[in-house]
Amino acid sequence: MKFGVVRFPGSCDDVDALEAAQRVGEAVLLWHADRELRGVDAVIIPGGFSYGDYLRAGAIARFAPVMEEVAQFAGEGGLVLGICNGFQVLCEAGLLPGALLPNTSLKFVFRQVELEVVDPATPFTRACGHGERLSIPVKHTTGRYYAPEPVDVVLRYAPGQNPNGSHDEIAGVRNEAGNVFGLMPHPEHAVDALTGSTDGLKIFESMRAHVTDRVAV
């Protein structure tokens, strides 16, 4: 199992994502200007401020050369995980429905939140139970999820935990096929008991289990 973490100019959680993925498999960095995915089994678009978040968060990054490859990979059923800014990039690229708006508070929020697993049948949450609570941090200014149409929700903020005014308490959504998943909270920052929670590992473990099963079949 080989993860690829895309590094854009302005990414800042790429190394944490890389190290989190390395706890469950092999992981390499992918460069935004390269048109190849180096044979990875899953792609992670990490958090940060790709291209300075100029214009809108994720608006410029979606046109990076590597994103053409990511779109093709996703179209072929490859697993793509977008975290925070990565979620914004995937929405801007049209690989996920909806958009992320500025937090209702207009403030940067940085805290541990409780999430509820709404859909444990995805390749990203199969290590979780239905309704299971995950304790994972958020840190963002533009995290208020909005979609004009109903979407496939994977994670919700637990009651009273919504940090950004997100519609329907949505914390993470998937595409219709189920192989692309984006979320505002940072599972890569919740992989070591030293920092309070290891719940984020379940996302990476789920992905590994999905890919391993697929190879076995």
Added chain:
Amino acid sequence: MRARVLVRPKQGILDPQGQAVERALPALGFTGVANVHVGRLIELDVEDASQLPAMCERLLSNPLIEDYEIVEDGG
């Protein structure tokens, strides 16, 4: 051709920036202000103005959450 693209939050989508400005104005003594919205102004020189709508749809705005208006300044 000089053009301006005005990008606004779509009607019905909560605009906390507009609300914050609307609350700040009375604090400075400016009263009778309502319906404040904060958007974005993009100015550009463009050879082929017919490309502007496509630019707006694909990059300058996110049509899901924003409306755009193109103002051609002539010249």
